[in-house]
Amino acid sequence: MRKTEIAVIGGGPAGLMAALAAAEMGAEVTLVDKNNNLGGQLVKQTHMFFGSEKEHASTRGIDIGKLLAKEAQNHSKIKIMNNSEVIGYYPDDGVIGIEVEEEKFVKLKADKIIIATGASEKFLPFVNNDLPGIYGAGAVQTLMNEHGVVPGNDVLMVGAGNIGLIVSYQLMQAGVNVKAIIDAAPKIGGYLVHASKVARLGVPILTSYSVKAAYPNQITKALERASIWKVDQNWQPIPGTEKVLKVDVLCISVGLSPLAELLWQAGCNMKYVPQLGGHVPTRTNDLETSVTGIYVAGDVAGVEEASSAMIEGRLAGLNAAKSLGYDNGTYEEKHQEALNQLHDLRSGPVGEKIREGISQLVS
Amino acid sequence: MLLQNGIPTTEDLETRIPPKERLAKGPVVMIECFQEIPCNPCNTACKQGAIQEFKDINDKPEIDYDNCTGCGLCVSKCPGLAIFIIDETYSDKEATVSLPYEFLPLPKEGQEVDLLDRGGNKVSQGKVVKIRNGKYEDRTPVITVAVPKELSMVVRNIRVGGDGK
Numbered sequence: 001m002r003k004t005e006i007a008v009i010g011g012g013p014a015g016l017m018a019a020l021a022a023a024e025m026g027a028e029v030t031l032v033d034k035n036n037n038l039g040g041q042l043v044k045q046t047h048m049f050f051g052s053e054k055e056h057a058s059t060r061g062i063d064i065g066k067l068l069a070k071e072a073q074n075h076s077k078i079k080i081m082n083n084s085e086v087i088g089y090y091p092d093d094g095v096i097g098i099e100v101e102e103e104k105f106v107k108l109k110a111d112k113i114i115i116a117t118g119a120s121e122k123f124l125p126f127v128n129n130d131l132p133g134i135y136g137a138g139a140v141q142t143l144m145n146e147h148g149v150v151p152g153n154d155v156l157m158v159g160a161g162n163i164g165l166i167v168s169y170q171l172m173q174a175g176v177n178v179k180a181i182i183d184a185a186p187k188i189g190g191y192l193v194h195a196s197k198v199a200r201l202g203v204p205i206l207t208s209y210s211v212k213a214a215y216p217n218q219i220t221k222a223l224e225r226a227s228i229w230k231v232d233q234n235w236q237p238i239p240g241t242e243k244v245l246k247v248d249v250l251c252i253s254v255g256l257s258p259l260a261e262l263l264w265q266a267g268c269n270m271k272y273v274p275q276l277g278g279h280v281p282t283r284t285n286d287l288e289t290s291v292t293g294i295y296v297a298g299d300v301a302g303v304e305e306a307s308s309a310m311i312e313g314r315l316a317g318l319n320a321a322k323s324l325g326y327d328n329g330t331y332e333e334k335h336q337e338a339l340n341q342l343h344d345l346r347s348g349p350v351g352e353k354i355r356e357g358i359s360q361l362v363s
Numbered sequence: 364m365l366l367q368n369g370i371p372t373t374e375d376l377e378t379r380i381p382p383k384e385r386l387a388k389g390p391v392v393m394i395e396c397f398q399e400i401p402c403n404p405c406n407t408a409c410k411q412g413a414i415q416e417f418k419d420i421n422d423k424p425e426i427d428y429d430n431c432t433g434c435g436l437c438v439s440k441c442p443g444l445a446i447f448i449i450d451e452t453y454s455d456k457e458a459t460v461s462l463p464y465e466f467l468p469l470p471k472e473g474q475e476v477d478l479l480d481r482g483g484n485k486v487s488q489g490k491v492v493k494i495r496n497g498k499y500e501d502r503t504p505v506i507t508v509a510v511p512k513e514l515s516m517v518v519r520n521i522r523v524g525g526d527g528k
Contacts, residue, residue, distance in 0.1 A: 047442065048442035049442060050401060051401060051420075052402075052407075058408070186367075192398045193395075193442075196481065199368060201520065202484065345401045347401075347420075350400050
């Protein structure tokens with residue numbers, strides 16, 4: 001069995017920052033990630049990030065991912081396990097079970113654990129939603145930006161949150177035609193600057209519209225058309241308002257839900273908080289869950305932006321290290337700075353939902 | 364309506380159009396940022412003290428138009444691609460609009476392109492005057508295009524290879 005002082009599970013923005021912060025304080029860290037490359041979802045974020053300089057604003061997500069991954073790889077205190085998927089946590093003896101390269105089973109025991117597993121895409125029920133050509137928006141981003149494959153020719157994007165708007169823009173950049181972006185809500189959910197960016201390309205955004213059904217091509221059985229209809233204030237579809245769009249790709253971007261399985265296994269106190277995407281753990285201000293020694297950071301702690309995920313990672317890393325007695329003399333200052341940054345990022349009107357959600361969790 | 368389709372209304376824009384007197388003096392910034400989001404790189408990018416420091420990172424940018432030289436260093440740094448430089452003094456009949464453009468193929472200087480409004484509709488054609496695409500712009504090229512003067516507040520995108528070719 002392997003041993004480490006701090007195990008960080010997930011090498012996305014939160015996990016990378018957690019590993020770096022803990023190592024910087026002097027702790028030994030093992031960073032476990034299921035993918036070949038570190039960076040999590042940053043590896044496909046070709047757009048510039050918001051926030052301030054401290055959160056790498058104006059830098060593209062893909063470049064932030066590379067920067068953090070390189071720092072982690074070069075850090076003598078950080079051991080990286082790539083292609084390693086955590087498949088279980090055994091609370092009785094505190095052992096993490098890891099499948100390495102789909103071949104070996106490795107057991108890892110850590111004094112402290114930071115869970116930064118991120119989130120997965122939510123799906124949407126409608127007639128024929130399993131046809132070839134219907135994707136999650138994140139999947140399309142992976143296909144295009146990681147593998148260089150375009151998903152088709154004409155797209156209907158369902159969801160006008162940031163992911164739906166950004167992926168629509170990236171589809172247009174790749175030469176794929178986005179026929180429309182629809183959202184059942186009466187208002188655009190994503191940042192309005194993202195919405196204006198796609199509007200300038202001539203992509204219509206239709207709020208108060210939902211998908212009714214998808215229709216296959218008779219020969220290929222793949223998606224050929226989709227029908228949409230208007231919904232009223234109570235989200236009920238209005239018959240007679242149907243429109244049919246000829247599309248071979250339908251992207252679903254209706255939100256993310258935290259990948260919290262390990263937290264459940266660990267026996268963390270969980271709460272259903274819709275503002276944060278689903279079941280999330282109660283935690284202290286310093287991101288320790290109800291199970292002593294288990295910390296959370298990033299989307300698994302509540303679906304939010306990558307900028308706040310990075311700072312949460314930093315905060316969790318600092319605190320996990322500090323709890324083991326590690327402090328290079330800068331803990332107080334960095335800890336306070338991280339708390340201030342999170343406060344600032346969440347203090348505006350777009351942070352209201354997050355604030356409401358977190359207030360239900362922090363003890 | 365901005366909140367429904369992403370296209371700002373005349374009322375939205377009024378809060379962001381530089382003063383007439385300033386427009387008459389030469390190139391100046393117009394930041395089409397209508398929502399309080401946690402973001403401040405426009406201030407960090409501005410070396411002229413024109414884009415004011417943010418008291419709260421969620422504030423919308425405030426501009427001291429007298430300090431703005433229209434240098435355009437902020438254009439490629441806005442993650443929302445919401446910054447434009449307008450020069451209404453370019454010639455008798457034409458103004459220029461400098462805009463961020465992250466699409467291939469890039470136009471060439473001197474090339475005639477379609478001029479699009481905020482809804483992506485073609486409103487005219489115009490010549491590309493200048494392209495800035497160096498290390499600083501970092502894959503967000505800034506295209507300066509000549510537009511009929513009356514369209515200086517209308518044109519916010521271009522299309523390469525349309526009717527204009």
